[in-house]
Amino acid sequence: xxEEIDVIILIxxxxxxxxxxxxxxxxxxxxxxxxxxxCLTGCQKEETQVQSPELSDFTxxxxxxxxxxxxxxxxxxxxxxxxxxxxxxxxxxxxxxxxVTIKKSGTCIITAIQQAAESFRKDSITATLVIAPRLVPLLxxxxxxxxxxxxxxxxxxxxxxxxxxxxxxxxxxAAVATIIGxxVTIKxxxxxxxxxxxxxxxxxxxxxxxxxxxxxxxxxxETLTDVDGNIYKTVKIGSQTWMMENLRTTxxxxxxxxxxxxxxxxxxxxxxxxxxxxxxxxxxxxxxGYLYNWHAxxxxxxxxxxxxxxxxxxxxxxxxxxxxxxxxxxxxxxxxGTSHWINDTGASNITKFTGLPGGKRNGDGTYDSIFYxxxxxxxTANSTGTASYYNLYVKGYIEIAESSKNLGYSVRCIKx
Amino acid sequence: xxxxxxxKQIDIWISEIEALPxxxxxxxxxxxxxxxxxxxxxxxxxxxxxxxxxxxSHINAYIRFKQAITEDIPVIRPYYEERWAETEEAKNAExxxxxxxxxxxxxxxxxxxxxxxxxxxxxxxxxxxQNKELTxxxxxxxxxxxxxxxxxxxxxxxxx
Numbered sequence: 001x002x003e004e005i006d007v008i009i010l011i012x013x014x015x016x017x018x019x020x021x022x023x024x025x026x027x028x029x030x031x032x033x034x035x036x037x038x039c040l041t042g043c044q045k046e047e048t049q050v051q052s053p054e055l056s057d058f059t060x061x062x063x064x065x066x067x068x069x070x071x072x073x074x075x076x077x078x079x080x081x082x083x084x085x086x087x088x089x090x091x092x093x094x095x096x097x098x099x100v101t102i103k104k105s106g107t108c109i110i111t112a113i114q115q116a117a118e119s120f121r122k123d124s125i126t127a128t129l130v131i132a133p134r135l136v137p138l139l140x141x142x143x144x145x146x147x148x149x150x151x152x153x154x155x156x157x158x159x160x161x162x163x164x165x166x167x168x169x170x171x172x173x174a175a176v177a178t179i180i181g182x183x184v185t186i187k188x189x190x191x192x193x194x195x196x197x198x199x200x201x202x203x204x205x206x207x208x209x210x211x212x213x214x215x216x217x218x219x220x221x222e223t224l225t226d227v228d229g230n231i232y233k234t235v236k237i238g239s240q241t242w243m244m245e246n247l248r249t250t251x252x253x254x255x256x257x258x259x260x261x262x263x264x265x266x267x268x269x270x271x272x273x274x275x276x277x278x279x280x281x282x283x284x285x286x287x288x289g290y291l292y293n294w295h296a297x298x299x300x301x302x303x304x305x306x307x308x309x310x311x312x313x314x315x316x317x318x319x320x321x322x323x324x325x326x327x328x329x330x331x332x333x334x335x336x337g338t339s340h341w342i343n344d345t346g347a348s349n350i351t352k353f354t355g356l357p358g359g360k361r362n363g364d365g366t367y368d369s370i371f372y373x374x375x376x377x378x379x380t381a382n383s384t385g386t387a388s389y390y391n392l393y394v395k396g397y398i399e400i401a402e403s404s405k406n407l408g409y410s411v412r413c414i415k416x
Numbered sequence: 417x418x419x420x421x422x423x424k425q426i427d428i429w430i431s432e433i434e435a436l437p438x439x440x441x442x443x444x445x446x447x448x449x450x451x452x453x454x455x456x457x458x459x460x461x462x463x464x465x466x467x468x469x470x471x472x473s474h475i476n477a478y479i480r481f482k483q484a485i486t487e488d489i490p491v492i493r494p495y496y497e498e499r500w501a502e503t504e505e506a507k508n509a510e511x512x513x514x515x516x517x518x519x520x521x522x523x524x525x526x527x528x529x530x531x532x533x534x535x536x537x538x539x540x541x542x543x544x545x546q547n548k549e550l551t552x553x554x555x556x557x558x559x560x561x562x563x564x565x566x567x568x569x570x571x572x573x574x575x576x
Contacts, residue, residue: 369565
């Protein structure tokens with residue numbers, strides 16, 4: 001038996017709004033309960049959203065890290081209810097409204113949730129999104145040419161790649177080569193692995209390719225003997241062959257003696273060629289060569305040994321440009337260490353030119369700047385009283401300058 | 417080492433530093449503005465800039481020497497000599513300003529240098545660009561050379 005009060009409780013739970021119907025029921029019978037349930041069913045169909053929107057067609061194609069954000073297409077639905085989307089893993093993707101931003105590779109579930117609308121209830125549907133990792137770019141054709149120790153800085157040709165990622169270069173051996181941007185500067189002989197690193201871009205990940213840079217030693221050319229019998233080492237630097245030591249002949253090419261002017265007051269008044277040893281000390285000349293005035297450099301008897309000549313300013317400029325074309329590159333033609341230079345400025349002497357600080361003799365006959373300055377005459381006069389010379393000084397800088405022809409400077413020759 | 421840092425050598429360098437202001441004054445006293453505006457080398461400084469550069473450099477040197485004596489191997493403060501030489505007054509001001517500055521500066525610097533004992537010249541400072549310890553003896557020689565180096569730019573240029 002079902003008590004009237006029991007029926008009321010049951011109906012209240014089912015539908016509070018049907019209470020008024022129950023209250024008018026007077027009979028205790030199963031018939032009245034049955035009638036009541038039919039009424040309730042009819043009432044609910046009229047007033048609540050019970051229909052399924054029948055969501056379908058929510059599929060997702062695989063994507064790749066690096067792809068741009070993409071828009072989710074709403075599933076097919078009978079309802080006009082608004083959709084929202086949720087991801088099962090926010091570390092892989094984020095969703096704002098229907099815009100998906102890919103963060104990393106993996107698999108996640110995207111749930112499309114449709115709000116209730118009209119007679120359709122709220123419902124959802126899921127789809128699996130597979131996010132593939134970035135592709136490895138195809139890097140090919142990375143070639144670094146073999147180099148000589150004396151070769152000037154050169155530009156690397158980047159490898160071919162199907163990615164647009166930025167490429168940077170690195171050398172694993174700074175003693176052989178250093179790289180700034182794509183410019184390689186040779187520092188020594190040996191091998192360096194040059195690696196082109198490509199950064200990730202779009203669907204392509206970061207990758208690298210390496211090539212060997214082999215730097216062989218400078219070409220030390222044949223020796224040279226002057227008219228006094230002094231033997232000099234020589235070196236090929238670019239297109240030129242230079243003496244590796246300062247000239248120390250006391251005779252012109254034709255055997256004519258060059259006056260050795262020692263007197264302080266005599267030096268500056270010479271109108272013909274003259275030479276001296278620093279501080280009139282012959283031991284100095286064995287190391288640093290003699291100092292000559294420009295009248296000896298420009299002399300009909302010829303100061304340079306047979307087959308060689310004193311370089312003009314233009315020929316010196318070829319060397320200057322070869323080492324980098326800036327005054328700061330003097331260290332490439334400067335002897336390393338402090339055996340002769342007062343300070344170690346990190347000179348590489350990469351060319352093997354081996355510039356030594358032979359100092360100078362001033363117009364007043366005094367000697368100056370040994371250990372601090374190398375000065376070499378050029379064969380180029382600038383005016384009646386002056387000629388050009390190159391000054392390599394203790395800071396590792398090299399500059400062209402001009403001075404009176406009666407000063408005493410060192411001399412280097414180049415092969416004709 | 418190519419040079420011996422004994423008292424005799426130090427005295428020579430001090431005397432060269434002492435003589436420099438007078439030498440620069442003498443070398444430049446008859447130069448016209450046009451001559452002072454000549455460069456000593458292609459793309460180099462004008463003689464005016466050279467004259468102004470010398471006290472710029474040596475005022476830094478003076479401070480470094482004082483620091484090396486009063487501190488324990490200090491790391492000195494470098495300066496950008498190229499940028500200093502490009503400031504407006506370094507390019508255009510009358511050289512008298514720098515000759516007077518150099519004269520006073522060297523008076524004081526030399527007075528200080530002369531009070532130092534030979535062993536004091538083994539005190540050091542660190543130049544961060546070179547990242548090594550430099551002795552005052554070595555740097556005294558460098559600054560003596562530096563003065564002559566720039567004096568030669570002036571004297572060589574005006575003999576053209």
